[in-house]
Amino acid sequence: MKITMTCIYCPIGCTLDVEIKDGRIIVKGNRCPKGCEYARQEVTDPKRIFFTVMRVDGEEYKVAAVRSVAPLPKTEIKKLNEKFAKKYLNKNTKVRDKIANIHGVDIIVTRI
Amino acid sequence: MYDVVVIGGGPAGMAAALKARELVDKVAIVERSDYLGGILPQCIHNGFGLQYLKEDLTGPEFANYLAEKVKNEDIDLLLGEHVEGLKKAGNFKIQLIRGKIESKSVIFATGAKEKTRYMINIPGDRPSGVMTAGTAQAFLDMHGYLPGKKVIILGSGDIGLITARRLAMEGAEVLGVYEILPYPSGLPRNIVQCLQDYDIPLFLNHTILEIKGKKRVEKVLVGEIKDGEIVKREWVDCDTVIIAAGLVPNNKLLIKMGAEMDPSTGGPVVNEYLETSIKGAFSCGNSLVINDIVDYAVIQGEIAGRSAALYAKGEIQNRKFNCIKVGNGVKFVVPQMVSGEEDVELIMRVSEPMDIAKIRVGDEIKTLRFLKPNSMIFFKLKREKLGDAKAEVQ
Structure with missing residues (x-):
C-alpha cells in the first residue's frame, strides 16, 4: 500500500511517500529524520499535541491556556477538549504547572 | 537619554531590546498593552520556536521565553503607554501619554x-457576527467565549486555518474555508492538521x-x-463570518x-542594518x-537591535547604499538597500507558485524547488557577489 502525506513537524511540510510492504514502512521524501518518525506514527497511530483553554476560578473574562507536553492519539483530542471545557483551574496555578496526566503525558499550563 | 527605544513589545521588539542591551546601557520598550508578547499570548497552538529555539512551543510560551529574559535585564518597560508624537531633532524626542x-x-x-x-x-x-480571525481568537482563547456556531472563514492563510x-x-460547525486564489495560502502542515x-x-x-442578516449574520x-x-453563486446559511484576509504592516508613525x-x-525601505x-x-x-513565522520576526529584531545600539554608539557611519532592483517573478526583496560592505541575507517572495526556479541576485544564482508566494525565501549573498544588484527569477 502506498500513501502520500504531508509532514506536519515543521513549516517546510515535506511531501512524504509512504509504502507499507510486508509489514515494513518505507518513507521517502523526508528532508530530516523527524519526517520518517512522523510518517511511521501517522500510519500506525496518528497523534497530535493537545491544547485548549480552561476557565479559572473566580475569573469571568479570562481563561488559561494548556497543552500536552507530547502528542496524544488524534482520535481522543475532541473528547479531551470537551472534558477540559468543563474543568476549572485554581487561580494560584502558575505557568508550567502540571495540571493533569493523560496516558502518561503531562498537561501543562502555558498561560494564566 | 536612552540609547535605544523600542516601540512595540511583541516578539520582534523584545528580541531587539535584548540584543541592543548587550551593547548599550539605556534601553526601553514602549508597549501599549499592559503585558509583553504582542499577539503571541492568544496563539495557544504549538509550532512556535522550531527554528529559533529548536523547541516546539505554543505562542504564550514563546512570548514568555523572551519576556522573562527582558524582565531579567536592565531594560525599562513602559507598558500601557502609547507614542503620541515622535520627532527627530538630532536625537528622537518621543511624546508618550505620561511624559516625554x-x-x-x-x-x-x-x-x-x-x-x-x-x-x-x-x-x-452590517450585522453582528462579522469579525477578523484575530478577534475570534481573542474571544475564544483570551476570554473563553465561542464567537459563533455556524462559521464561514474567508482566507486560507495560516491565521484562517488555525482559527478554523x-x-x-x-x-462550532465550520462550513468551509474560502480562498479566492487557486492555491491555499497557508502552510501545508496547517492544511493537514487544521482542515x-x-x-x-x-x-x-x-x-x-x-x-445578509438583520441583527446577526x-x-x-x-x-x-x-x-x-x-x-457560480450560492447562498450559504451561517451565523458568523471570519475575515482572515491577511495582515498589513502597521507603520503610522x-x-x-x-x-x-x-x-x-507595506513596510519601510530599509538597508541591511534594517x-x-x-x-x-x-x-x-x-x-x-x-x-511566515515568529522566528523570522525575532531574527529581524536582533539585527535591528544590534544596528540601533551601534548607531547609538556612533559606530554605523554614513555608508552608501545601492538599491536592489526587483526583477521578473519577484514580489519584493528586504532589505531594499545594501551597502555591499557586508554579507547579507535577503528575504524575498516570488509572485507566483513555481515547481522549480532559478533565482538570481547579482552574480549569485540558486536553483530552488516548490516555490510559493506564501513562503519566504532566504537568499544569502556574499558582498562581492552583489553585481548588478538585481533580483529576478530566470
Whole structure:
C-alpha cells in the first residue's frame, strides 16, 4: 500500500511517500529524520499535541491556556477538549504547572 | 537619554531590546498593552520556536521565553503607554501619554493589523457576527467565549486555518474555508492538521460576495471565480463570518515622519542594518515585512537591535547604499538597500507558485524547488557577489 502525506513537524511540510510492504514502512521524501518518525506514527497511530483553554476560578473574562507536553492519539483530542471545557483551574496555578496526566503525558499550563 | 527605544513589545521588539542591551546601557520598550508578547499570548497552538529555539512551543510560551529574559535585564518597560508624537531633532524626542523621553535611536516593532471586511470590500448588511480571525481568537482563547456556531472563514492563510481548527475543536460547525486564489495560502502542515483533521472543506477560487442578516449574520453569498469572472453563486446559511484576509504592516508613525515606504511589502525601505530612510530609525518584525513565522520576526529584531545600539554608539557611519532592483517573478526583496560592505541575507517572495526556479541576485544564482508566494525565501549573498544588484527569477 502506498500513501502520500504531508509532514506536519515543521513549516517546510515535506511531501512524504509512504509504502507499507510486508509489514515494513518505507518513507521517502523526508528532508530530516523527524519526517520518517512522523510518517511511521501517522500510519500506525496518528497523534497530535493537545491544547485548549480552561476557565479559572473566580475569573469571568479570562481563561488559561494548556497543552500536552507530547502528542496524544488524534482520535481522543475532541473528547479531551470537551472534558477540559468543563474543568476549572485554581487561580494560584502558575505557568508550567502540571495540571493533569493523560496516558502518561503531562498537561501543562502555558498561560494564566 | 536612552540609547535605544523600542516601540512595540511583541516578539520582534523584545528580541531587539535584548540584543541592543548587550551593547548599550539605556534601553526601553514602549508597549501599549499592559503585558509583553504582542499577539503571541492568544496563539495557544504549538509550532512556535522550531527554528529559533529548536523547541516546539505554543505562542504564550514563546512570548514568555523572551519576556522573562527582558524582565531579567536592565531594560525599562513602559507598558500601557502609547507614542503620541515622535520627532527627530538630532536625537528622537518621543511624546508618550505620561511624559516625554529622548533617545539616540528608535526601533519600530509595531507589528501588523488584520485586513477588515471594509478593506476587502464585502458589500451587504452590517450585522453582528462579522469579525477578523484575530478577534475570534481573542474571544475564544483570551476570554473563553465561542464567537459563533455556524462559521464561514474567508482566507486560507495560516491565521484562517488555525482559527478554523480552534472553532471546530470547541464545537462550532465550520462550513468551509474560502480562498479566492487557486492555491491555499497557508502552510501545508496547517492544511493537514487544521482542515483535514477536522474535515473542514477548502474552497479554492471562491470568495464571499455579500453578507445578509438583520441583527446577526444569517447567510452569505459565495461565488466561484474563474479567470476573474464569477461563474457560480450560492447562498450559504451561517451565523458568523471570519475575515482572515491577511495582515498589513502597521507603520503610522514612520509614515508620519516621512520615511520612504515600499508599496510591495507595506513596510519601510530599509538597508541591511534594517535602518529606514530616517537615520537612526530601524524596523523589524511584521511592521517591516509580514513574516511566515515568529522566528523570522525575532531574527529581524536582533539585527535591528544590534544596528540601533551601534548607531547609538556612533559606530554605523554614513555608508552608501545601492538599491536592489526587483526583477521578473519577484514580489519584493528586504532589505531594499545594501551597502555591499557586508554579507547579507535577503528575504524575498516570488509572485507566483513555481515547481522549480532559478533565482538570481547579482552574480549569485540558486536553483530552488516548490516555490510559493506564501513562503519566504532566504537568499544569502556574499558582498562581492552583489553585481548588478538585481533580483529576478530566470
